[in-house]
Each structure stands twice: as C-alpha cells, then as structure tokens.
Amino acid sequence: MLGMLFSILIFPGLLFVSVFGLSVEYIDRKIYARLQNRLGPPWFQPVADLIKLLAKEDIIPKAANQNMFKLAPLFALTAVVTAFLYIPLWNKESLFSFNGDIIVVLYLLTIPTLAFFIGGWYSTSLYARIGSVRSLTQLFAYEVPLFMGILSSALLAGSWSLKEIINFYAGHNWFWFFNLLGFAITLVSFLGKLEKTPFDIPEAETEVVAGSFTEYSGRLFAFLRLTLDVEMVVGSALLAAVFLPFGFSLPPVFAFVLFMIKILFIVSLISLLRTIVARLRMDQMIDFCWKFMVPLAFLQILINLIIKGIILR
Amino acid sequence: MNKEESIKEDLLKKFSYLDGTFNIVRARRISITVGLENFNEVFVYIAKQMHFGHLCTITGLDEGERLGFIYHLADESGCVINLKTSVSKDNPVIKTVTGYFPGAEIYERELVDLFGAKVEGLSEGNRYPLTDDWPLEQFPLRKDWKGRENA
Amino acid sequence: MHNSEEFKIPFGPQHPALKEPESFSVALKGEKIMGVDIRLGYNHRGIEKAAEERTYIQDIYLIERVCGICSHAHATCFIQAVEEIANLVVPKRALYIRTLIAELERVHSHLLWLGVAGHEIGFDTLLMYSWRDREVVMDILALLTGNRVNYGMNTIGGVRRDIDPEQIQQTLKAVDILEERTKYYIEVATQETTIIKRLSGVGVVSYDDALRLDAVGPTARASGVKRDIRADDPYAAYAEISFDVITDDHCDVYGRTVVRVKELMESYKIIRQVLKNLPEGPIAVRAPRMIPAGEALSRYEAPRGEDVHYVKANGTDKPERVKIRAPTLANIQAVKHMLKDRYLADMPIVIAAIDPCFSCTDRLVSLSHIDSRDKKTITWPELHQFSIEWHKQQGIDFTQLNKQLEERLKKC
Numbered sequence: 001m002l003g004m005l006f007s008i009l010i011f012p013g014l015l016f017v018s019v020f021g022l023s024v025e026y027i028d029r030k031i032y033a034r035l036q037n038r039l040g041p042p043w044f045q046p047v048a049d050l051i052k053l054l055a056k057e058d059i060i061p062k063a064a065n066q067n068m069f070k071l072a073p074l075f076a077l078t079a080v081v082t083a084f085l086y087i088p089l090w091n092k093e094s095l096f097s098f099n100g101d102i103i104v105v106l107y108l109l110t111i112p113t114l115a116f117f118i119g120g121w122y123s124t125s126l127y128a129r130i131g132s133v134r135s136l137t138q139l140f141a142y143e144v145p146l147f148m149g150i151l152s153s154a155l156l157a158g159s160w161s162l163k164e165i166i167n168f169y170a171g172h173n174w175f176w177f178f179n180l181l182g183f184a185i186t187l188v189s190f191l192g193k194l195e196k197t198p199f200d201i202p203e204a205e206t207e208v209v210a211g212s213f214t215e216y217s218g219r220l221f222a223f224l225r226l227t228l229d230v231e232m233v234v235g236s237a238l239l240a241a242v243f244l245p246f247g248f249s250l251p252p253v254f255a256f257v258l259f260m261i262k263i264l265f266i267v268s269l270i271s272l273l274r275t276i277v278a279r280l281r282m283d284q285m286i287d288f289c290w291k292f293m294v295p296l297a298f299l300q301i302l303i304n305l306i307i308k309g310i311i312l313r
Numbered sequence: 314m315n316k317e318e319s320i321k322e323d324l325l326k327k328f329s330y331l332d333g334t335f336n337i338v339r340a341r342r343i344s345i346t347v348g349l350e351n352f353n354e355v356f357v358y359i360a361k362q363m364h365f366g367h368l369c370t371i372t373g374l375d376e377g378e379r380l381g382f383i384y385h386l387a388d389e390s391g392c393v394i395n396l397k398t399s400v401s402k403d404n405p406v407i408k409t410v411t412g413y414f415p416g417a418e419i420y421e422r423e424l425v426d427l428f429g430a431k432v433e434g435l436s437e438g439n440r441y442p443l444t445d446d447w448p449l450e451q452f453p454l455r456k457d458w459k460g461r462e463n464a
Numbered sequence: 465m466h467n468s469e470e471f472k473i474p475f476g477p478q479h480p481a482l483k484e485p486e487s488f489s490v491a492l493k494g495e496k497i498m499g500v501d502i503r504l505g506y507n508h509r510g511i512e513k514a515a516e517e518r519t520y521i522q523d524i525y526l527i528e529r530v531c532g533i534c535s536h537a538h539a540t541c542f543i544q545a546v547e548e549i550a551n552l553v554v555p556k557r558a559l560y561i562r563t564l565i566a567e568l569e570r571v572h573s574h575l576l577w578l579g580v581a582g583h584e585i586g587f588d589t590l591l592m593y594s595w596r597d598r599e600v601v602m603d604i605l606a607l608l609t610g611n612r613v614n615y616g617m618n619t620i621g622g623v624r625r626d627i628d629p630e631q632i633q634q635t636l637k638a639v640d641i642l643e644e645r646t647k648y649y650i651e652v653a654t655q656e657t658t659i660i661k662r663l664s665g666v667g668v669v670s671y672d673d674a675l676r677l678d679a680v681g682p683t684a685r686a687s688g689v690k691r692d693i694r695a696d697d698p699y700a701a702y703a704e705i706s707f708d709v710i711t712d713d714h715c716d717v718y719g720r721t722v723v724r725v726k727e728l729m730e731s732y733k734i735i736r737q738v739l740k741n742l743p744e745g746p747i748a749v750r751a752p753r754m755i756p757a758g759e760a761l762s763r764y765e766a767p768r769g770e771d772v773h774y775v776k777a778n779g780t781d782k783p784e785r786v787k788i789r790a791p792t793l794a795n796i797q798a799v800k801h802m803l804k805d806r807y808l809a810d811m812p813i814v815i816a817a818i819d820p821c822f823s824c825t826d827r828l829v830s831l832s833h834i835d836s837r838d839k840k841t842i843t844w845p846e847l848h849q850f851s852i853e854w855h856k857q858q859g860i861d862f863t864q865l866n867k868q869l870e871e872r873l874k875k876c
Binding site: 035036037038126127130197198200201204206207208209275276277278279280281282283284 | 471473474479492495582583584585586587588589590592593596656658659661662807808809810811812
Binding site: 338339341342344366367368369370372373374375383385387389390391392393395414415416417418419420427439440441442443444453454458 | 501502503504505508510512513548675676677678679690691693695696697698759760761763770772774776785787789793794796797798
C-alpha cells in the first residue's frame with residue numbers, strides 16, 4: 001500500500017512527472033529560443049513561473065460557474081498524471097500494466113482537452129468560449145490520425161497492451177522501422193493535442209487572447225500550465241514507447257536513461273516543428289488532418305497489415 | 314503648353330465662372346476656388362472626367378466668419394488640384410462626397426467633429442476622432458476654441 | 465455557438481493583436497466575420513491644434529512625434545511644405561541625406577512589419593529573425609543621426625547633421641548584410657507553405673476597389689495600383705535616382721508581403737545610389753524665423769503609404785493651420801472591405817497587413833477631460849479630486865493613509 005502511494009505521489013507519479021514536465025518545458029523553450037536566435041530562459045524559469053503563479057490570487061469571474069471553473073484544471077492535471085503511470089519507464093512493464101492500457105492512456109490524454117473546453121466554456125468570457133469551441137473542433141480533427149497512427153503500431157504487434165507491444169518489437173528487432181510514417185503522423189497530430197504551432201489555434205493570442213485560459217489566473221492557471229507540460233511528457237513517452245520500442249531489455253538504470261533520452265528527442269522534434277511553421281486557420285487545419293493525415297494513416301495501416309500477412313505468417 | 318496650363322484651359326472652357334480663381338503654384342500643384350453653389354459640378358468633373366481619382370484628404374480651415382474646405386484631388390501622374398470652397402459659420406452645411414469617394418467618410422467625420430461642419434448625406438456611424446462624450450458645440454480646431462480655457 | 469445566432473466580440477481597445485489602442489467590434493457567426501465596427505480616436509493627442517500654438521521650429525519636433533516609426537516621414541513632409549511657402553532652395557546634399565534617412569527608415573519599418581506579420585499568423589520565428597536584422601539598420605540610423613527613432617535630422621532649410629566617409633562605409637557594409645538577409649526572407653515568404661496558406665486569398669482588395677477606396681502605399685500597390693509618390697510627385701532627391709515601383713497583382717495579404725520585401729531591395733538600391741552620388745556642399749540654408757503668408761501641400765511616400773501635410777502660414781512665426789493625413793487613415797476604409805466574410809483567424813493579419821499606425825492616424829485635440837453624464841467639461845484638478853473621491857467610495861482612502869504615515873514619522 002505504501003509502495004503504491006509512493007509510486008502514485010512521488011515516483012514515477014505526481015512529483016517526478018511534474019519536475020520532469022517542468023524540465024521538459026525548459027528544454028522546449030530553450031530550443032525554441034535558440035532556434036529563433038534568442039537567449040532563452042534560465043534553467044529555473046519554469047519552476048519560478050510555477051511558484052509565482054501558485055503564490056498569486058485566483059480571480060474567478062462573477063459570471064463563471066465557480067465549481068466547473070475550479071474543477072476543470074484539477075481534473076485535467078489528474079488525468080495526465082494518471083496516464084503517466086501506465087507507461088513503462090525502465091522495463092517492459094509499467095506499474096499498472098494490463099491488457100488494453102494503451103487505450104486508457106489515449107483516453108486519459110483526451111480528458112485535458114475536454115477539461116479545457118469545460119473550463120473555458122464556464123468562464124463565460126467570449127474569447128474563452130471561442131477558444132474552447134476551437135479546442136473541441138480541433139479535437140475531432142487531430143484525434144483520428146493520432147489514434148490511427150498509434151493503432152498501426154499496435155496492429156503490427158497484435159496487442160492492445162504496451163507491454164505486449166514492447167515485447168513484440170524486442171522479439172522482432174528493427175520492425176519499428178516500418179512504423180516511421182505512423183510516427184510522423186502521430187507526432188504532427190500530437191502537436192494539435194498540445195495546442196502548439198501550427199495547431200495553436202485554440203489559444204492563438206492574436207485572435208482570441210489566450211483562448212480557454214483567458215480568465216484563468218493564479219493557482220488554477222498554474223495547474224493548467226503544469227497540465228500542458230505533463231501532457232507533453234506523457235504524449236512523448238507514449239510515442240517513445242510505441243514507436244521507439246527498443247532498449248527495454250537493458251539494466252533498469254540504463255533503460256530508464258535511454259527512455260528519458262527518447263522523450264527528450266521527441267520533445268526536441270516538437271520544438272523544431274513549431275519553430276519552422278506558421279499557425280494554420282481552423283478550416284485549413286481540419287482539411288489538413290482529414291485530407292492529408294488520415295489517408296496517410298490508412299496507408300500505414302495497410303502497410304502493417306501487408307507485413308503482418310506476408311512476413312509474419 | 315505644360316500639363317497644368319492645359320488643365321486650366323480645359324476647366325475654363327467648361328466652367329467659365331472659374332476665371333480668375335486659378336493659381337498654378339508650381340509644377341503639379343493647382344489651386345482653384347469655387348463657390349459652394351458650383352462646387353459639386355466642378356468636383357465631379359475633375360474627379361470623373363479629368364481622372365483625378367484619388368482624394369488625398371479634405372482640409373478644414375477656420376477663416377474667421379467662414380469655414381473653408383480644401384479637397385485635395387490627385388491624379389496618377391502626381392498632379393494635385395486643391396479645390397477650395399467655403400461656407401458661412403452660421404449654417405456650415407456641405408454635401409458629402411462619399412458617393413464618389415467612399416474613403417472620404419473618415420475625412421468628413423473629422424470635419425464634423427473638429428470644425429462643426431454639417432455634412433449632408435454622411436451615413437450614421439462612430440465619431441472620429443473625438444470621444445463619444447465630447448460636449449456638443451465644442452469644435453477644437455476653430456480658432457476661438459482655446460484648450461486651456463475650455464479645460 | 466455554432467448556431468445561426470450572431471454575437472459580437474470586442475477586438476480592442478486593448479488586445480494582444482493590436483499594438484495600439486483601437487477598437488474593432490466584430491460581429492461573428494461561428495468563426496465567420498459578418499461585420500466590423502471600427503472606432504478610432506483612442507490615440508488622439510491634439511497635435512494639429514498644438515502645432516498652431518507653437519513656432520515652426522518647435523513644430524518640427526512635435527510633428528516628428530506624430531508617429532514613432534515614420535517620424536522622419538512626417539517631419540520631412542511638414543518641412544517640405546514650410547520650405548515651399550518660404551521659397552527656400554534646399555542644398556542638394558541636404559536633400560540626399562534626407563533621402564538616405566527616409567530609405568533607412570523604410571527598411572526598418574518594413575522589417576518591423578514583416579516581424580509583426582509573422583507574429584499575427586503565429587510564426588514567431590519570423591518575428592525574432594526579422595527584428596534581429598532590424599537592429600542592423602537601427603544601429604546605422606543611430607550612427608548617422610544619434611537616435612534610433614525620432615531622428616531629429618531635419619530642420620527648415622536642410623538637415624542638422626552631415627555624414628562623413630567613415631559613416632558611408634559602415635552604412636554600405638550594413639546594406640550588404642541586410643540585402644543578404646532580405647534575399648532569404650523573400651525566399652521564406654514565397655516558399656514556406658504555411659505562410660502562403662495563411663496569407664494568400666486573405667484580405668482581398670481588387671484593383672478597382674483599391675482605387676475606389678483610395679488605398680495608398682503597399683496596400684494599393686499589392687492590388688496593382690501603381691501609386692508611389694516617390695515616382696509620381698518626386699521630392700527630396702528621388703527625381704535623380706532610378707528605382708522601380710514594385711507592384712503585385714495578388715491583391716491579398718500575400719501580395720502585400722511580396723511588395724514589402726521587394727521594396728526592401730529597391731531601398732538598398734536607392735541607398736547605394738545616394739551614397740555614391742552624394743554631392744558636396746553645405747547641408748542647410750538659413751531659414752527666416754517668420755514664414756511669409758502662404759500655403760502648401762506636401763506629399764511624401766512614407767513606408768506605409770502616402771503621407772499628406774497641408775500647411776498654411778500667416779506671416780508670423782507660428783503656422784495658421786497644419787493638416788496631417790497619415791497613410792493609415794486612407795487605408796482604414798479598405799480594411800472594412802477586406803474583413804467582410806472572412807474568418808476571425810484572418811482578422812489580425814488583415815489589420816496588420818495595411819501596417820496600421822494608429823498614433824499617426826489620431827492626432828489633433830484632447831486637452832480637456834469630460835464628465836460623460838452631464839456633458840460638461842471638468843478641469844484637471846476636478847478630475848483629480850473626482851478620482852480621490854471615487855476611490856474613497858471603493859474603500860481606498862489615501863488621505864487617511866497619509867495621516868497615518870505622518871504620525872508614524874513623528875513617532876520616530
């Protein structure tokens with residue numbers, strides 16, 4: 001019981017994932033800044049931001065639905081932290097591994113978006129409402145290629161459990177190369193989930209100020225920002241586990257370090273992507289996802305089905 | 314004959330009453346004074362027939378008893394005609410030119426706010442540039458309006 | 465929200481996309497803009513009235529502060545009108561130096577715009593890059609004039625500072641660097657897919673509409689209207705310099721971007737010619753303190769478009785009337801037209817695409833403060849008192865606080 005509490009609250013749960021999330025935010029911001037020819041923040045900046053926000057007053061609009069407004073950020077943070085517990089970090093099996101955990105992780109990752117929607121909607125600010133409607137509209141566009149991308153890898157492994165997937169790829173070395181297209185699709189769709197350029201439409205500051213977050217301040221806003229950081233870690237970890245499933249047979253410490261490196265690699269890719277593109281418009285984003293990404297995802301699934309049918313028979 | 318002279322000749326042929334009101338200031342600058350009663354036909358002729366298709370701006374002037382208005386019309390070759398007219402301060406009504414130049418709307422609002430001109434035919438809209446609660450009958454660019462006394 | 469109901473969102477007076485206070489009230493249907501209600505005037509500072517109460521020399525510095533970006537444009541435009549009234553023959557060297565500063569200002573303004581445009585479409589990398597390169601031209605301006613903005617270079621009858629061969633060398637070097645960078649931006653702007661996607665087809669103003677709505681500057685030129693005061697109505701040294709008027713027939717924001725980046729190349733061309741052909745001689749003639757009665761209209765191609773100043777002199781040392789028409793005012797009607805039936809997401813870039821400068825647009829009078837309820841003017845002291853009373857009602861009483869402080873001090 002104590003052990004379980006430790007893993008939920010300290011490692012690899014809340015505390016670890018929060019600290020790791022903040023470091024990832026720092027790395028993301030630093031890379032983004034260096035690529036833009038800026039100096040970038042010092043290493044403690046995300047922590048300092050968090051502490052500052054936590055110390056500030058929560059201002060809740062009079063017209064807002066108090067409970068919904070307060071609950072949404074906590075709900076979002078809880079969901080992403082929980083999702084992290086299902087991802088294997090240093091061996092093939094995560095703490096709470098079961099058959100179908102990949103689906104759970106994906107669903108838990110959807111919750112923040114819904115929470116942002118609810119928080120934005122019930123804050124009753126016009127900007128927040130437009131932002132939250134955009135979040136939701138966007139969800140329907142990127143979720144499909146995201147799921148299909150991850151599905152393709154699982155399909156090849158023939159399992160809905162992360163443990164089985166990793167086992168399969170450990171047995172079939174270099175098979176994960178076949179999934180590179182799926183990896184690209186999932187990574188790009190994942191930018192939509194993280195609401196980063198080119199898909200930062202819901203919080204495009206020049207249009208809707210801060211989108212769903214417009215009315216948030218103080219502690220609640222700190223939780224929202226932490227949620228986004230942790231979401232980036234969890235998403236990158238999921239991608240790393242599904243698409244870069246090697247090295248889990250190493251001794252736990254090495255496997256863990258390797259896994260962290262993989263996560264950082266994916267985070268760097270995200271930073272790079274958001275440096276080199278402009279924000280799309282909502283209609284263009286939906287077109288892009290449905291007309292371009294979904295067919296590509298289908299192609300990946302087709303490839304995997306063929307491999308499964310011919311090579312693995 | 315240079316361009317400015319030919320513009321003058323052309324206009325005189327059409328509107329003989331403009332005789333004596335011409336002033337060719339320099340190359341590409343002509344100023345013409347016209348009474349309010351004839352203003353519209355001269356304005357339309359210059360804008361449409363002579364292709365002075367760009368209204369640079371409308372300047373308002375406080376001329377003591379009267380309010381003066383200068384319509385700066387330019388053509389593609391860079392020539393500008395300053396078409397001047399004036400109206401008594403007692404009843405400062407001029408007609409809108411937004412029918413010919415939609416872009417003139419904001420210039421006319423300026424005249425309304427700052428000089429107290431009444432522009433006939435100007436559509437309803439926001440004030441420019443003064444605030445909505447600026448008192449009526451205070452027109453800052455008139456000479457008798459002194460900032461400090463009114464403040 | 466996605467029903468047929470329209471709703472209005474305020475876009476300003478304070479909004480992240482606007483660098484200056486103006487209000488656009490947008491009627492939205494879903495993400496589509498049904499109509500825009502523009503309210504200008506928040507930056508109204510009473511410059512035209514103030515200019516009438518100051519001498520010509522003071523006015524130069526006042527008018528330079530109409531706008532922080534195109535300060536040289538306004539100052540030069542005003543001075544040209546005054547010089548025309550006073551019949552001054554400005555030395556050629558002065559005209560060339562004015563032209564040089566004008567083009568450097570255009571370079572800095574266009575680079576600034578490029579960055580802002582990048583920011584509006586969420587492409588912050590472009591913002592960071594172009595603003596970094598803008599520092600090069602800012603440094604040169606500081607080297608030549610002593611200031612990064614509001615150069616204070618002009619005076620009636622000429623310019624106030626000469627430039628020496630050393631400065632010419634440095635400027636040429638900087639222009640080489642900038643040209644290199646600009647070529648890169650042209651490449652980025654014309655090839656990067658997301659930029660093209662966000663810019664093309666947005667904020668369309670056809671050739672006829674541009675003419676009809678009296679658009680000026682790059683906004684007009686991007687719709688194929690060949691309207692450039694530098695070529696049409698040459699001032700300063702432009703009559704002796706060869707350059708092309710850049711036009712484009714895309715008619716949209718993309719076209720405006722292309723026009724601006726290509727204009728940068730023309731500016732470098734002009735700067736090089738000016739520096740090569742810089743005539744020797746004095747840099748100013750003596751101007752009388754009293755300007756004889758007369759009037760003049762001066763036009764100037766500011767980075768944002770045609771700037772118009774009208775000056776009327778009455779024989780004293782103060783002007784009778786100064787009228788300023790900044791380029792943004794001429795383009796604001798076009799914005800209304802551009803936004804119709806577009807998406808909310810296009811709004812920032814469409815507004816930014818005319819390179820709006822609202823502090824230029826609003827000038828004129830505002831010396832008094834008004835109590836809105838009974839339409840009577842109140843004085844500054846009254847307003848001061850009013851604010852103290854108002855805060856007292858809210859429970860913040862500074863008089864009480866002051867007393868407490870005094871008592872505490874006494875105790876010490």
